[in-house]
Amino acid sequence: MTLRGAEPVRRAVVLGAGIVGVLAALALQRRGFDVTMIDRDEPGRGCSYGNGGAISPDFCVPIALPGMLRRVPKWLFDREGPLVVRWRDLPASLPWLIRWIRAGRMDRVEAHARALRALHAPSYGRYRDILGPRAAGLIEMTGQLYVWRSAAAGPTEALARRLRERHGVETHALAGDEIRQMDGALATGFTRGLFFPENGHTLNPLRLVQTLARQIEEGGGRVLRGEASDIVLENGRAVGVRCSGTTLAGDIVVVAAGIASTAFARALGDRVPLQAERGYHVMLPEPGIRPRIKISNRDHMFGLTPMEHGVRIAGTVEIARPDAPMDERRPRAMLEVAKRMYPGLSDRGAAFWMGCRPSTPDSLPVIDRAARARNVIYAFGHGHTGLTGAPVTGELVAALATGERPHIDPAPFRRDRFG
Ligand SMILES: Cc1cc2nc3c(=O)[nH]c(=O)nc-3n(C[C@H](O)[C@H](O)[C@H](O)COP(=O)(O)OP(=O)(O)OC[C@H]3O[C@@H](n4cnc5c(N)ncnc54)[C@H](O)[C@@H]3O)c2cc1C
Structure with a gap:
């Protein structure tokens, strides 16, 4: 003192x-x-440094949900899927994964959602108070868009919707042509969209x-x-x-x-059980096109964010040791899917990055x-x-x-x- x-x-x-x-x-x-x-x-x-930049006051759906386990085997064998486990690190990660599965039980999910809502809802208001005029040009609360190619909503989506409704989250469901109206550069074939008007993103997390x-x-x-x-x-x-x-x-x-x-x-x-849920980004300094707002591809669980130094593609989960070498197949797979989403997207000067999400099971x-x-x-x-x-x-x-x-x-x- x-x-x-x-x-x-x-x-x-x-x-x-x-x-x-x-x-x-x-x-x-x-x-x-x-x-x-x-x-x-x-x-x-x-x-x-390398996150997707999303500032999401309305994010209240925990990552672990009932029914998730059934989807895991399909994800693991899909090169473009949202999850990989590095098999040699599996024994060390197994206790955490078991807790993660338990955290997705129905009787726990509601409490986790309530806590996430309390933690996140004031997020942007706090940033604005703290940054004052410096928030301009650094944070844009212009909404976020989720899109799916798959026509039918899965069981976890129905639960996610119920949780959002219970916590008063405003969303607007969009059909294919409405999605294209919102972002003209997006490929056709996205049949469902969900717009979150209260969310946004930073133009540069660093x-x-x-x-x-x-x-x-x-x-x-x-x-x-x-x-x-x-x-x-x-x-x-x-x-x-x-x-x-x-x-x-x-x-x-x-x-x-x-x-x-x-x-x-x-x-x-x-x-404390903490697992490196490793994620990747691809930074595109000369992307050719820009998504109008932050957009998430919910079939592949990654997003594209318009940033001040280009477009950032970020997401995927890799369960591995924090210091394991980077696996370039992960960001390359995201890039391939992103180019199908945005046919005009250029990968000139693409740079890859990997970071460790510090994740608890719940x-x-x-x-x-x-x-x-x-x-x-x-x-x-x-x-x-x-x-x-x-x-x-x-x-x-x-x-x-x-x-x-x-x-x-x-x-x-x-x-x-x-x-
Ligand atoms: C691909 C990806 C996309 C993401 N997208 C989003 C998103 O869109 N929105 C969102 O809200 N979140 C997102 N996240 C999650 C978010 O980035 C993390 O939750 C957040 O950055 C964690 O911040 P932190 O300060 O806890 O950790 P860090 O940013 O890792 O900071 C910890 C600091 O501690 C320092 N440190 C550690 N050990 C020592 C030591 N012994 N001595 C000195 N210094 C030390 C490190 O150098 C580091 O700077 C994403 C994450 C990833 C990987």
């Missing part, structure tokens, strides 16, 4: 400068904390994180580069984060290290205090929707740090919910 005038100023060290870390740091700074962020890289170069990181520095915080090795404890409390031989002192430590967070949690006695992040050190706060596990869930996560972290009453129920995000 340091003194600012007569007031003691509490110091917070935030480990990880991805979208979750920067928004936690800003929320703490707004409450008077002296904030230091530490990342091995420049801000936003982890999973937050610039978004770096803009927020700059705001932390403008507010007097520090954004440092270095490899954090462990959280230093004294008498059952964290006193800082050890990093490249020195200790960054803090009264509060926030673990927002994405997929690497479990190692820090494990050292504090907390075992699609909900962990936002909670550590068992052994109550001044360590976890903020990780945002899986497919970290960009969307990060603003409210920041608020919950700040509430845990200050003892103020959280404005949403924090119970679904407890670290010990996995038993």
Whole structure:
């Protein structure tokens, strides 16, 4: 603790400068904390770098749903399917996959959907408040479009619709010609569409994180580069984060290290099931055409986003070790399907990227205090929707740090919910 005038100023060290870390740091700074962020890289170069950019206040359907298991074998043998498992990593991933299947049970899905809705609904409003005028040109809330070629809705779609209705999500169902009216560059053959008017996207996920990181520095915080090795404890409390031989002192430590967070949690006695659901993107700097808004191909589970530096195709899930080599067949398969979606799409200068979604089995992040050190706060596990869930996560972290009453129920995000 340091003194600012007569007031003691509490110091917070935030480990990880991805979208979750920067928004936690800003929320703490707004409450008077002296904030230091530490990342091995420049801000936003982890999973937050390459995502699809979707900001989806209306996203409330968990990834694991009843009936999903029946679709998995077909996906696994489809080169262009949305899921692959790297067989040699299967033994290590199996316990997580079993939990994932259990999380898709009907009796749990409703609670997960409610928690996702609470976490996501205020997302854009928070971004707008935090960024102020900088939101212009960085975030566009012009809607999102889901499209299907398959004429008949599957059983999970019916459940997804019911969940959205229950949570008051506004959608508009579109037929083939209405889809083409919305996006004239799209190929024919898409028979069903769903428009989400309240959703949107960022034009550049990296610039978004770096803009927020700059705001932390403008507010007097520090954004440092270095490899954090462990959280230093004294008498059952964290006193800082050890990093490249020195200790960054803090009264509060926030673990927002994405997929690497479990190692820090494990050292504090907390075992959280976190799987790298690896995803890929293809960045097309000279795409020739642009989708009008963010569009998701729901048969193949990937999307195309119009960004300021081109069109980004992003998605697919690969269950594998975080450090396994990239498999270029995944982004190439997305690119092939995307070119069938948009016959005018050019792949000139295409660049591939892979990132690790830090995923829990139930699609909900962990936002909670550590068992052994109550001044360590976890903020990780945002899986497919970290960009969307990060603003409210920041608020919950700040509430845990200050003892103020959280404005949403924090119970679904407890670290010990996995038993
Ligand atoms: C292909 C793909 C598409 C996606 N699309 C979307 C989307 O459209 N919308 C959406 O909401 N979400 C999307 N996501 C998910 C989203 O990107 C993630 O949930 C989010 O980026 C997680 O943020 P994070 O801050 O927790 O992790 P990260 O961004 O990975 O940040 C963690 C940081 O911790 C640092 N770190 C880790 N260990 C250490 C250490 N020991 N010392 C120092 N630093 C360390 C890393 O360098 C990293 O910068 C997508 C993900 C993928 C892969």
